[in-house]
Structure formats: C-alpha cells, structure tokens
Amino acid sequence: MTDGENGSVYHIAIAVKNLEEAEKLYTKAVGLKVTHRETVEDQGVKAVMLKPESKEGTAIELLEPTNDNSPISKFIEKKGEGIHHICFYVDDLEASLKVLKDEGMRLIDEEPRIGADNMKVAFVHPKSFNGVLVELAEIKKD
Numbered sequence: 001m002t003d004g005e006n007g008s009v010y011h012i013a014i015a016v017k018n019l020e021e022a023e024k025l026y027t028k029a030v031g032l033k034v035t036h037r038e039t040v041e042d043q044g045v046k047a048v049m050l051k052p053e054s055k056e057g058t059a060i061e062l063l064e065p066t067n068d069n070s071p072i073s074k075f076i077e078k079k080g081e082g083i084h085h086i087c088f089y090v091d092d093l094e095a096s097l098k099v100l101k102d103e104g105m106r107l108i109d110e111e112p113r114i115g116a117d118n119m120k121v122a123f124v125h126p127k128s129f130n131g132v133l134v135e136l137a138e139i140k141k142d
C-alpha cells in the first residue's frame with residue numbers, strides 16, 4: 001500500500017547496527033507498525049519499513065548491513081549510525097531523472113530500478129543534492 005503525492009516524503013532511511021534493537025525503539029517508543037521486511041543479499045542490506053498505525057504519513061526505513069562490504073557498513077564505518085537517505089514520491093520517475101540528467105546532476109541510478117515493495121526507484125548522488133542521498137520513488141497508479 002502506498003500513498004503520498006508528488007514531492008511528499010515517502011520514507012526516511014536510517015542506517016543501524018542492530019535492526020532488532022532499532023525496531024523495538026520505533027515500535028515501542030514511537031508506536032510505528034512494521035509494514036514490510038526485506039533482505040536484499042546482493043546489496044548487503046536487511047530492511048524494515050515502519051509506518052504510523054493508519055499506514056498514512058511518512059515511513060521510517062531501518063537498514064542494517066548483512067556483511068562488511070555492504071554500502072550500509074561503509075556508511076556506518078565512515079559516519080556512524082544515522083540518517084542514510086530521504087525518499088520522495090514522484091509522479092513520473094523517468095521524467096524526474098531526465099530533468100536531473102539535463103541539469104548535469106550525478107545519478108547513482110541512470111534508469112529506474114525495482115526497489116522495496118515493487119516500486120520503481122532511483123538514487124541521486126549526494127554531491128548533487130546538498131550532501132543528502134536522495135531516493136525517488138514513483139507513485140503507483142493502480
């Protein structure tokens with residue numbers, strides 16, 4: 001289930017060392033509910049998505065590395081645990097990527113790929129977004 005409108009924040013992703021502990025914090029102390037779990041071995045990431053009870057509003061995505069070569073391991077090594085990326089909903093991902101390319105922005109994904117929850121997503125390099133790793137996710141139309 002997805003919601004949101006063009007430009008609204010879909011989720012804020014946080015790199016954590018211990019997913020179980022972090023999950024407890026966000027469910028017990030903040031009251032969020034787990035909506036999705038996924039391990040993406042080839043990216044070395046174990047992810048949990050949490051949302052408010054109504055399933056509306058901004059989600060929190062917790063990311064734990066599954067091995068030392070994971071980009072999440074590298075992130076935690078360099079910066080410690082913390083906010084890893086912000087994901088925005090967009091109406092038309094191809095169109096957004098084209099705008100960014102035309103502006104000479106650095107893209108991590110030149111083409112959309114399938115991310116969590118079968119959504120079309122693409123990452124933009126933090127160098128092109130004021131130091132913030134930005135993920136764009138296309139709003140599902142069905």
Ligand code: CO
Binds near residue numbers: 011013061135
């Ligand atoms: Co994300």
